Amino acid sequence: MSARPLVIPATAQQAARWHALRSARDRSVYHITWRLGCAGRVDFDALAAAWQAVTDRHDSLRARFVAHDGELDMVIHPAVDVTARLIEPDVPDVGQAAQEFLRLAVELHTQEFHLDAGPLARLALVRIGAREELILTVHHITVDGWGTTVLLNDLSTAYASLVRGEKPVFISDAITFHGYAEKLRSEEERGRWRRSLDHWRTALDGAVLTTVAHDREPRRPTAVGDPGRTVRYRFTAQADSGRAALARELGATPFSVMLAAWQIVLARGGERELTVGVITVNRSTRSEQALVGFVSNSCLVRATVDDQASVREVATAARDATWNLLAHQGVPFPVVHAALPEETRSRLTNIKLTLNYLGPIGRDLTLGDIGLTMLQGPNRAARADMAVAYWDGDDGTLAEIEYNTEVYEEETVVRMMRDMDDVLVMAAADVDRPVGGVRVLTRSAPAAR
Structure with missing residues (x-):
């Protein structure tokens, strides 16, 4: 029998994001997108496997949100299958590459997340000629800017292992978000x-x-x-x-x-x-x-x-x-x-x-041994x-x-x-x-x- 999802109350910050989204004119307002220029050619198969490994590692990447009776719950699944996208548009004029990279980044950034379905993070590799960009987008209700940095570091670690033909090994166990949320509830209940x-x-x-x-x-x-x-x-x-x-x-x-x-x-x-x-x-x-x-x-x-x-x-x-x-x-x-x-x-x-x-x-952003530049x-x-x-x-x-x-x-x-x-x-x-x-x-x- 497969394990059942873990259901916990959303944190106050998450609930506030959810309520704000209900009246927001543009629902992409709480999307966080990192455009990362790649200094070398990315092995897409290794990238896709690394993305799955990172999702398996962090419970917040396997979460969705369900509202009932005015309350918001975070539903964390024990396993979620994810896919990375490889996008290779036909751009005959090399001079139009920069414009096409930006157009695709905007398109990927503004694509709607369905909070009640998940997943609430996505990864794409855009390849135009010899140039490549990683487009990493997460919903702020589940990951913040600092957390995105941690995610990217883990993605780099997993990718480095996979291109060597090895199973991803991380230097420490992942810290669970549901444990952090429980700590917040305890602090509030104890009057801290x-x-x-x-x-x-x-x-x-x-x-x-x-x-x-x-x-x-x-x-x-x-x-x-x-x-x-x-x-x-x-x-x-x-x-x-x-x-x-x-x-x-x-x-x-x-x-x-x-x-x-x-x-x-x-x-x-x-x-x-x-x-x-x-x-x-x-x-x-x-x-x-x-x-x-x-x-x-x-x-x-x-x-x-x-x-x-x-x-x-x-x-x-x-x-x-x-x-x-x-x-x-x-x-x-x-x-x-x-x-x-x-x-x-x-x-x-x-x-x-x-x-x-x-x-x-x-500083020092990498995907394995490939240098990355924030755009x-x-x-x-x-x-x-x-x-x-x-x-x-x-x-x-x-x-x-x-x-x-x-x-x-x-x-x-x-x-x-x-x-x-x-x-x-x-x-x-x-x-x-x-x-x-x-x-x-x-x-x-x-x-x-």
């Missing part, structure tokens, strides 16, 4: 979240979300799933050096310095009272760091930035806010949001600006007005900004990133300079309810 909930009620009292002033007024309030695009920005070497120097001087993380630079840009753009979103990895243990699943969390950070304040003071406050955020990041944002007073909750329903540090995900994402829907994700690449810091095309032009997004770049360079040169003397082109505004 009370202190953090008290912190967030106090920290967010009276908060109003901040956004970048729109280039044009939308016909209705911006929302999850509005039309969107991504744009890439490479920080200058001077900005990277400035961020590192300021972090050393203040005993701060490079992330908190980046947050401070963003706050200075937004404050000089018009709004002194700021509330922006930060996406945290939310993996405090080694086992959680090895987990393929949806673990990341959204937190809100407030700041008051006066013209008289020095760069040092703003960066120090951002450093302290980051430590507070990390101390209380373990409570899922939907739980925090539900615990807020109604008046506060109504103002903080849809986070408009988010900042997300992805670490060194762009610009094919997103066509926006989760927020602007969502800034940045990471440490081989040649410096890269950012990819997903933005709402109904209210912004690309040049507005690039202008904000250039302002951040300039602030990082200036801050390192004169950390005691008052922020009132900083000139930016970005304009900020309170978010409409």
